[in-house]
Amino acid sequence: MTLHIYNTLTRQREPFETVEERRARMYVCGPTVYADAHIGHAMSAIVFDMIRRYLEFIGYDVTYVTNFTDVDDKIIVRANETGQDPFQLAQFYTDKYLKHLSDLNILAADAYPRVTNEIMNIIRVIQNLGEADYAYEMDGSVYFRVEKNEEYGKLSRRKQEKAMAGTRVDSDERKENVADFALWKAAKPGEPSWNSPWGPGRPGWHIECSVMCLHHLGETIDIHGGGNDLIFPHHENEIAQSESLTSKPFARYWMHNGMLQLSGEKMSKSLGNLITIDDFLEQHSADALRMLIFTGHYRKPVAYTAESITAAERSVARLQRGLRAGAGTVSVGEEVNTLREATEAARGGFRQAMDDDFNTSAALAHLFELVRSINTARAAGVSGPFFQAAQETLRELAGVLGLSLMDASGAEGNALAAKAFIDLLVSVRSDLRQEKQWAMADKVRDRLAALSVLLEDTPDGTTWRIEDPS
């Protein structure tokens, strides 16, 4: 089976065929940097990171570009409110977002274009659209002439309706058609602006992505991604601009992730129901968020609740425990063969699931089955090359989903100031157990547990880990 991808443009699952063989060009819409990003933004970044990782896993050379909108109404408004320079404000949140991407284990993009670095390209494209009669100027602003593009609406399946005129914020603008959207906005006093053939101004929102794609990835890209809230108007307008200009398909596959929901609604700044990435990472691991998202399908909404994130954390812990070392000496025999078969089955099943429009939920099911096989083998005393190969497969396939499976307790434990004291207590307790002083030994264990230090006695000694009580 080959990879099939659901294409929003055709509303169908299609075999994945790139413009250039073995090479995939991806563009994913990034954030407007005017405030702290929330885990809804993170979901989109994580989903497309997974897609990128899988494409690389199956042999594609991926060129991945994601942008920053660093000049825009919201940034200007925010800067005015706080008395900051809008460029500094945007830079601050851009840097912060880049840090978040890294903290969330998202692979670096090949380019992170920003609007403010693309102004000349943007002006040139708008000029070209004007020459082709797709754009017109009005009081120093330039608008895209929607009527001129016959295919307008093909992505969102929306007819060119004028019915919504009354609800439009900009209905007082003297546009030819209310559906026309700004390519270039004339500067108002005090706003950041650049000189252009139409006077000082700045780019409209949609044109930047068209230009950046063209500039960094070419006239036809393979995958264009973003949240499904961008389908209209943003992506619809991108298509109109790009295809009017080049007469070529803009993107072969339009992919959209579902929304992360908090208390039954889309997490968003405007609704105020959000959890910032900062806040999330203080409480939970990046793996936990991935697990929560990949338990379902990327196109479906995900409900974020205390219960769902806790369940996700425990699921991650189960995968991690599959990586615990084998203690036995059995390296050949029936148990080993069973493990080998399970490893192959997991690898094949994982791939088949992912080939089906990135069915991460089914893919994860195969990882959990592999964990069970590893645990069974470990209990049977299996170790050696095939045991390691099974664990390596688990680690590799989890890695395709961007799950690090880092034993957080170990890493944290080593950095923990209390580590020496905990080790001491554990050591004392081991002595007590030697002398069968069960009451005292249990007291130590219970008291540590109350402090979120959980002990496990194994044949090889006692281990401990930090885990918040649920």
Add this chain to the structure above:
RNA sequence: GGCGACGUAGCCAAGUGGUAAGGCAGGGGUCUGCAAAACCCUGAUCGCCGGUUCGAAUCCGGCCGUCGCCUCCA
């Protein structure tokens, strides 16, 4: 109002014609000094109604409910 998505066990969730993956939680066991971890066993006929079919969670129609877009938004 227009366009679109969804409704599967206590919770999350996969599954697009042939009698329901996986995870979390729960119950019963094995192991353990006791626990923990691990392993084994244990649960749903798929929102409701009607239709197509030898056969439907899966196709069609209606109803109810939830969510998204139509304005900035990952």
